[in-house]
Amino acid sequence: MQLEQELSNRFGFNSFRQGQKEIIMDVLAGNNVLATLPTGVGKSLCFQLPGLMMDGPVVVVTPLISLMEDQVKELKMKGFKNAVAVNSFNTIEERKQIIQTLATYKFIYLSPEILQNNFLVTELALIKPALFVIDEAHCISQWGHEFRPAYLKLNTIIKLLGSPITLALTATATPEVQQDIINQLTGVKFKCHIYPIDRPNLSFIVKKVKHTADKDKQIVELCNSFHVPTMIYFSSKRETERVCNHLAQHCPQLNVAFYHGDVPTTERILIQEQFMNNQLDTICCTSAFGMGINKQDVRLVIHYHLPVQIESFIQEVGRAGRDQLHSVSLTLVAPYDYSIPKHLIESEFPSNAGLTGLFNDLLELANQKAEGEINPAEIMNKWNLSEVQWRFVKNYLEKKQIINDNKVNSNTTNYSQILKYLTEKIAIRKRHKFKQLERFFSWINTDACRRIQLYQPFQSTKPLAQFSCCDYCGFALNQWAPVVSQYGVSTSSWQIKLTNILLPFDTESG
Amino acid sequence: MLRYLILFCFNRIGEQRTVASIYHILTGRRSAQTIQDVHLYQLTNFYGATKSLTRVQFTNIIKELIAQNYLNERDQSLVVLTAQAKNYLVKEQDKYPIHYLQGLKYVDIMDGFIARFHLAVQTYSNLVMKNKTFRPISDDETVQHWVKQNFHQNRQELRYWLRGIHNELLSFLNALDNEMYAMLFVDRLSGYQQAGYSIQQLARIYQIEEPEIELILVLLFHKLLTFAETNQLSTVRTFVEDLNLRKNNRFLTKSAQITLRLLESDYTIAQIAQKRKLKRATIEDHIIELTYAYYPFRIHTFIDQSSLENITLTIAKLPNHKLSLIKQALHNNYSYFQIRLALVHFHNL
Ligand SMILES: [Zn+2]
Numbered sequence: 001m002q003l004e005q006e007l008s009n010r011f012g013f014n015s016f017r018q019g020q021k022e023i024i025m026d027v028l029a030g031n032n033v034l035a036t037l038p039t040g041v042g043k044s045l046c047f048q049l050p051g052l053m054m055d056g057p058v059v060v061v062t063p064l065i066s067l068m069e070d071q072v073k074e075l076k077m078k079g080f081k082n083a084v085a086v087n088s089f090n091t092i093e094e095r096k097q098i099i100q101t102l103a104t105y106k107f108i109y110l111s112p113e114i115l116q117n118n119f120l121v122t123e124l125a126l127i128k129p130a131l132f133v134i135d136e137a138h139c140i141s142q143w144g145h146e147f148r149p150a151y152l153k154l155n156t157i158i159k160l161l162g163s164p165i166t167l168a169l170t171a172t173a174t175p176e177v178q179q180d181i182i183n184q185l186t187g188v189k190f191k192c193h194i195y196p197i198d199r200p201n202l203s204f205i206v207k208k209v210k211h212t213a214d215k216d217k218q219i220v221e222l223c224n225s226f227h228v229p230t231m232i233y234f235s236s237k238r239e240t241e242r243v244c245n246h247l248a249q250h251c252p253q254l255n256v257a258f259y260h261g262d263v264p265t266t267e268r269i270l271i272q273e274q275f276m277n278n279q280l281d282t283i284c285c286t287s288a289f290g291m292g293i294n295k296q297d298v299r300l301v302i303h304y305h306l307p308v309q310i311e312s313f314i315q316e317v318g319r320a321g322r323d324q325l326h327s328v329s330l331t332l333v334a335p336y337d338y339s340i341p342k343h344l345i346e347s348e349f350p351s352n353a354g355l356t357g358l359f360n361d362l363l364e365l366a367n368q369k370a371e372g373e374i375n376p377a378e379i380m381n382k383w384n385l386s387e388v389q390w391r392f393v394k395n396y397l398e399k400k401q402i403i404n405d406n407k408v409n410s411n412t413t414n415y416s417q418i419l420k421y422l423t424e425k426i427a428i429r430k431r432h433k434f435k436q437l438e439r440f441f442s443w444i445n446t447d448a449c450r451r452i453q454l455y456q457p458f459q460s461t462k463p464l465a466q467f468s469c470c471d472y473c474g475f476a477l478n479q480w481a482p483v484v485s486q487y488g489v490s491t492s493s494w495q496i497k498l499t500n501i502l503l504p505f506d507t508e509s510g
Numbered sequence: 511m512l513r514y515l516i517l518f519c520f521n522r523i524g525e526q527r528t529v530a531s532i533y534h535i536l537t538g539r540r541s542a543q544t545i546q547d548v549h550l551y552q553l554t555n556f557y558g559a560t561k562s563l564t565r566v567q568f569t570n571i572i573k574e575l576i577a578q579n580y581l582n583e584r585d586q587s588l589v590v591l592t593a594q595a596k597n598y599l600v601k602e603q604d605k606y607p608i609h610y611l612q613g614l615k616y617v618d619i620m621d622g623f624i625a626r627f628h629l630a631v632q633t634y635s636n637l638v639m640k641n642k643t644f645r646p647i648s649d650d651e652t653v654q655h656w657v658k659q660n661f662h663q664n665r666q667e668l669r670y671w672l673r674g675i676h677n678e679l680l681s682f683l684n685a686l687d688n689e690m691y692a693m694l695f696v697d698r699l700s701g702y703q704q705a706g707y708s709i710q711q712l713a714r715i716y717q718i719e720e721p722e723i724e725l726i727l728v729l730l731f732h733k734l735l736t737f738a739e740t741n742q743l744s745t746v747r748t749f750v751e752d753l754n755l756r757k758n759n760r761f762l763t764k765s766a767q768i769t770l771r772l773l774e775s776d777y778t779i780a781q782i783a784q785k786r787k788l789k790r791a792t793i794e795d796h797i798i799e800l801t802y803a804y805y806p807f808r809i810h811t812f813i814d815q816s817s818l819e820n821i822t823l824t825i826a827k828l829p830n831h832k833l834s835l836i837k838q839a840l841h842n843n844y845s846y847f848q849i850r851l852a853l854v855h856f857h858n859l
Contacts, residue, residue, distance in 0.1 A: 131698030
């Protein structure tokens with residue numbers, strides 16, 4: 001009861017959501033905790049509340065700078081002014097200022113990359129953090145879908161900070177990834193709190209079609225019959241545009257837009273804001289859309305193309321129904337769709353020829369003994385490596401001491417051995433990814449309950465449906481009656497629109 | 511209107527220049543040749559009127575105009591106006607207010623003006639409603655910084671500021687002879703609980719192609735600025751008070767002039783160095799000099815946009831601009847030449 005009192009006093013909530021209380025009690029009892037919670041349950045409360053009750057600062061490592069800034073802003077709005085974010089966006093002056101006054105902060109948010117700074121770590125150790133939080137902990141696992149090399153160094157950093165109580169949080173982690181998190185953080189003995197990531201308010205449908213034209217037809221029908229906030233995921237930028245135009249043509253009532261990485265920034269912000277403001281019903285997007293978007297009433301998530309793995313799929317369907325109302329995931333599959341994710345996986349890794357060439361170059365640089373500085377842009381260009389491929393290779397080169405700080409280490413000799421090792425490593429990772437993909441394909445083609453097949457590998461309890469379950473269990477779209485959005489195209493005169501924007505206070509009062 | 515504008519330019523230039531030179535004028539290429547062209551053919555007002563028009567879009571329009579018998583192809587790079595086009599230019603001259611454009615005069619301030627204007631409107635509109643969680647529609651730090659400062663000065667009288675800009679915009683929009691322009695202008699604005707339409711959406715709603723929408727919007731902002739000057743719109747004018755109008759051409763060294771000529775003939779740095787028996791570094795010096803004089807003279811030939819932004823962001827954060835310090839802060843990922851180009855860019859922001 002005491003903890004509920006603290007919750008209500010500090011945050012104004014009356015009760016905890018699933019798992020929060022158990023995690024917090026364990027942290028307060030001095031245990032290290034590894035916890036998986038479904039998206040939207042309020043992970044941050046799990047460290048903010050105990051953090052406030054403990055003596056000493058809370059250090060939070062989080063990979064997304066925008067989310068970091070949002071959390072700090074949110075804390076400040078709730079009245080906790082002593083929160084700060086340290087990341088590559090700070091100026092040197094700002095960073096100096098923050099480090100000099102570290103002791104005055106209760107919540108210190110850091111990017112994993114900024115923690116590579118030894119000076120900062122030393123200063124952090126001096127203020128003796130009470131709690132060390134690793135957000136999005138799956139980034140530590142190379143088997144995870146968002147591996148971040150900088151996370152690997154957290155083990156050392158925790159020790160340098162005097163081994164504070166450590167809380168590792170994630171929303172998606174297979175048992176394999178959980179084990180990897182535990183393995184990587186050797187100095188930390190974890191108590192695990194694995195909560196079901198199942199979203200009981202979602203219903204799943206997979207529809208097999210013959211052609212793209214069938215998909216287009218289905219989507220037009222859907223958008224005409226369900227006027228609800230909808231996200232349609234694509235793996236091709238061009239297709240987002242094509243289908244968006246197709247919808248605009250065939251659903252005149254619909255407010256629709258497309259969103260992908262090549263849309264200019266300002267335009268992208270406008271589209272995102274419109275979606276948040278309910279000015280848009282439907283958005284045709286790539287996976288670039290969604291990061292950090294917290295819209296509560298997305299009712300329908302359609303996959304026009306398949307993502308490369310189940311984790312991405314779970315994350316993307318998880319954007320539906322955050323308000324706990326009945327929402328639907330619909331996946332459209334045509335026969336040739338299976339090859340797209342295969343190509344995407346192939347393109348993640350460098351070719352053997354490229355690798356060999358790159359190694360020869362490095363060896364030559366090392367033999368010159370001089371400074372041996374490498375130029376990443378040049379290398380990427382010469383050996384035709386994408387940003388992703390280069391980051392992957394660089395991580396191994398650093399691990400094997402071939403390069404340090406962009407300089408070739410002339411003392412390393414066993415190049416051919418390392419090359420062989422890396423080539424094998426790539427083969428293993430590719431195999432793993434193809435296996436993951438096969439898992440996803442078999443989910444598409446399953447003749448069992450989709451909910452159980454999707455979530456069971458991630459949790460020990462049986463996933464249960466709060467509304468209808470899935471197409472296998474008898475759910476069909478004609479049984480679905482969501483609350484329909486009321487918005488439509490504004491037909492006001494420009495004078496009224498101008499007044500609404502510039503004098504919103506007049507509009508509000510009458 | 512874009513087609514009208516293009517034909518208008520062809521008419522002025524006659525048969526003396528290539529099709530590409532018109533593209534360079536409309537997209538505001540910073541080369542001595544283009545600057546000379548706009549003065550020679552009295553096209554200064556249209557310099558940089560359609561900055562985002564791509565080569566492909568432009569070529570397609572030319573092809574269309576040829577197909578519709580507005581232009582006649584003499585040879586690959588030369589086209590001439592037909593009698594039909596000349597008639598069209600006379601007949602439609604009241605329809606398209608291309609005289610709103612003040613290209614060369616505003617070329618250095620227009621982007622800043624538009625970005626500041628939109629962000630300020632969004633910021634004031636949200637903050638007057640006490641909504642602090644809106645997402646700024648401009649990511650540009652210099653723009654955000656300016657709006658923050660401006661807001662700080664007015665924060666005691668938000669409603670007063672908003673009523674001021676409302677009155678000024680009403681008078682401006684009412685003075686436009688085409689109601690559709692006023693609608694378009696307002697539909698682009700973002701404010702409290704209302705994000706403006708993107709170009710793709712405006713194109714769909716108004717059934718006008720995207721480059722045309724962009725041209726109309728730019729034209730309206732040109733008009734807004736001249737209107738603000740003649741009618742003493744004090745709020746609108748604050749957006750550009752500290753922005754400099756186009757700087758005068760600066761003095762160029764003899765040697766840099768030779769390099770400039772070779773660059774104009776598409777020689778690479780290495781080729782020029784070889785040809786002139788000079789060090790590569792010397793040629794790079796010339797390019798820096800040329801870039802200062804004709805900013806952003808070919809800057810993208812020597813550095814790609816993302817590197818440019820990356821370096822500029824770092825420069826903005828550093829306490830001093832010593833080259834070695836900047837290089838180090840960027841983990842030695844860029845050459846001194848790239849950093850110097852970015853410095854020119856930074857100084858011109
Ligand atoms: Zn089921």
